[in-house]
Amino acid sequence: MKKRYQPLSEKERQQKTEEYFEEIVKGVRGILTDEKYKEYLDFSSKLPRYSFNNLMMIFMQNPNATFVAGMKTWNGFGRKVRKGETSLKILAPIQKKFKEEKENDAGKKEMEEVTRIVGFKIVPVYDVGQTEGVPLPFNPIVPENVEPSDFAEKVYNHLKIKLNDEELPVTEKSLDRNGLYGYYSPTEHSITINGDHDITNKLTTLIHEYAHSIFHSPLGKYRESGKDVKETQAESFAYLTCKYFGLDSSRFTFPYLASYASNSDQLLLKHQDEIQKETNRLITKIENLVLEKEISFDVPVRELADQQAESTISLYRFGENYFVTKNIDETHMNNIEAIRSQRDCILLETGNKAEALTLFNQERVHYPDNAVNKLDEKKGYIHLYQVKNEELFFIGRSGFTGIKRLSEIMRDQAVAERQFQQAIDHVQVPKQKEMELS
Incomplete structure (x- = not known):
């Protein structure tokens, strides 16, 4: 007789959740006290939208994960989880609606519906490596293989102006002190960048110093913290953001990890969660700038793809050009001439995206x-x-x-x-x- 599925009781679910939280704390101890911290940052830069708790859970279960989603999401992509694959577990909030009495603008009391998180539940997800089916579109706002200098050249001044207009002064000038890339001044709440360095260094420095302005301003939550905490926060933030956009910020090392890890486990969790949230905020700000300023990068980006038996139909964008291709060799797509050299694989080249999309939709299955x-x-x-x-x-x-x-x-x-x-x-x-x- 087939055994019927029995859902966990609320008490059992809470116990399971607490066990996972304890695993997270143990994982924090292991990662933040040795060389694994850089490995963790490299990993988390691939999944910046997840909370720190869920990043830790995914990292401990599969440190090679690159794209994680639930079964329903994978099915929406036209992919299915391979038979026999074991799911990864993450925590999802349990939300409930409540009625609360509040005063309106006229000073009268009225009931208002609010949603609050009342707990967490464990949900299964799978990495892309555990799935099969239609090839995934590869359409990030900023492609992975953009040259750091090209990215910095197109983004740095826009970001500097944006921060100047909305958050704090950012200026450039020559700094006499040898090797100084820039600094954040808490008293003036301003960032100064050494104008003598190349633009890639200017951008990575701006991101690092911007982290100080978030956490260590005169009104910042950690303004009274020691240098170990401050530099670890700033370095983690800068490293995650830069890594996400393919920039090298390795000149900022991790000299304070040992003393930082001597703090309580809950404080570690608290710092890392806030670092992750602030990193995500800046990443979103930069991506919105790329969209707003219509910045494009001259690298091939696969926007759509479909698998047909032994053939792969794809829609690529390269700068302002669009290509519909069949079985093109992605390893030979470093520049537009290399793409065009595979003319037998190109069904269409056009500057009109709608035209390319129409042909792709005709060819796909x-x-x-x-x-x-x-x-x-x-x-x-x-x-x-x-x-x-x-x-x-x-x-x-x-x-x-x-x-x-x-x-x-x-x-x-x-x-x-x-x-x-x-x-x-x-x-x-x-x-x-x-x-x-x-």
């Missing part, structure tokens, strides 16, 4: 659920679909990883509807004959 509209109300798995924002129609089969195209792409909806009805009739005919015979 697998579509995410959110990329198409279902046009019929028939029961079963086979339906008539339209690619969103396109006059492209096809007959497809729905599954837990998305929609698979079964017919040729059609541009005439009336023709598509007739072919769909013929397909439905063909499927139903055997059943009708069987009923007649019986």
Whole structure:
């Protein structure tokens, strides 16, 4: 007899959660007291959106993880978790709604609904290496292989102006002290950058000193902390941010880790969580600048991809150019000439993204659920679909990883509807004959 699944009781779930928190504390002790700290920072720079607690949990279960998501998310990408894979465990907040009495602007009391976190639950996630299926699009705001000097050249002045306008003064000048890249002045709440250095060093210095301005300003939470805590906070913040954007900030070392780790475990957890949150905030600010200023980098970025038997159809962007390709060799895509040299693999080169997207949608076989509209109300798995924002129609089969195209792409909806009805009739005919015979 098959054993029925029994969910954990609230008490059992709380006990499990506490066990995971204890594992996190033990992991902090191990990482922050030896050379593993740099390894942890390298790892966490790949997953900056996760909280420190969940980063620690993922790191302890799989230090090689690069892209983690739940099964439903993977299915939305057109991928499935391979059979036999063991999930990674992370913590998700349990939220509940409450009614609270508050005063409105007129001074009258009224009930207001608020949402609060009342606990945590354990949820399963999987790394991309545990999945298979449609190739993932590779469309970050800032591609991984951008040259540091190119990134700094295009971002540094925009970031400096942004911080000047919104947060604190940032100035450049020659600094007489040998080897000084820049400094943060708590009394003036300002950042000074050594203008004699190259622009990549200016940017990494700005990020490091900006960390000091967050944590150690006159109103900062850690203004009275010792130098060990201050430098570890600033270094961790700078290293994570720079690593995320492919910059080398290794000149800032970790000389204070031993004394920092002598603090209480809860203080360690507190520092690291805040470092992670502030890092995420600056990363978001820089990415928004790239979008706002429409900054592009001359490196190939795979925006969309689809696997068809032995063939891979991809949509790449290289600067202002778009390429639809079939089985192109990604190892030979260092520059636009190298891409064009594989002309037999290029289905289209254009400066018009909409044109490239249309051709890609014509060539692909697998579509995410959110990329198409279902046009019929028939029961079963086979339906008539339209690619969103396109006059492209096809007959497809729905599954837990998305929609698979079964017919040729059609541009005439009336023709598509007739072919769909013929397909439905063909499927139903055997059943009708069987009923007649019986």
